[in-house]
Amino acid sequence: MLINALVYVLHLLCAVIWVGGMFFAWMILRPAAVDMLQAPARLGLWSDVLPRFFRWVWLAVLVLPITGFGMLHLRQQGIETAPQYIQVMIGLYLVMLSLFLRIQLLLLPGLKQAVASEDWPQGGAVLGKIRRLVGINLLIGMLLVSLAGSRLTF
Template identity: 40%
Template sequence: MTVHHLMLFLHVLGVTVWVGGMAFAWGCLRPAAMQLPPAQRLPLWAASFSRFFPLVWAAVALIALSGIFMLLETGFARAPRAWHAMLLTGAVMMGVFASIWFGPWVRLQRAVRVEDWASGAVALNAIRQRVAFNLALGVVTIAVATLGLGL
């Protein structure tokens, strides 16, 4: 095994955790949680995010460090255009996640603590919209990485 293979493994592992977690939240947890009243639904989301978001930070670190390592190893000029596209989309996704972490996530936690279900619903909706955007961008990024898409 080479260092490159280890970096590729860590990169794919990070992507799997992050994009897979978003897919699970969007496609499975969200429809199931919609059946619950706000007083149960919002604490469930807060508890789920409190476990998932630290995993996302770890995934972000793995993706960024391994991606930069592989890009530097190859050289920016020699790297496939798809890698440059992944760098851009990954940076956007990281920015969107940071906007969730420092914005609606803080508001959701506060709302759940004081049982302000209306404010919590607004915060959760903002998270939902950003996760939907990041999930779509993550799928596009995986397509660019694996299919090339004419790059």
């Protein structure tokens, strides 16, 4: 029983870190940075903040499927016999993962390069793409959390 609770709590904490971090970045840090910082400082801030946040997202990306499938295993269920909301959660996780990987592997290096070369227009363009993808991922994450919390069946 204790192992079930620990696996579940670890799963929840990783979801909170990922989705909560995106919420903080999108709803609180981004507007404050826009209000208080000029483009070079703002781009430098994001170039430093995102890799720090992404270390925690990598933890979540790795732990969420391990704990999710662990919970299924502890219930002696497979994916095919899991409730539909769990199957949808797995699909949404894969979408969120693909968006995160696009940001981390394809866009973040461009932001770092633009900041290093002080190419502020290019940095702003890359940051805009990152912002849109984080916004999409935030919406998906909030949907996923709502789905998990309500345990909707289709």
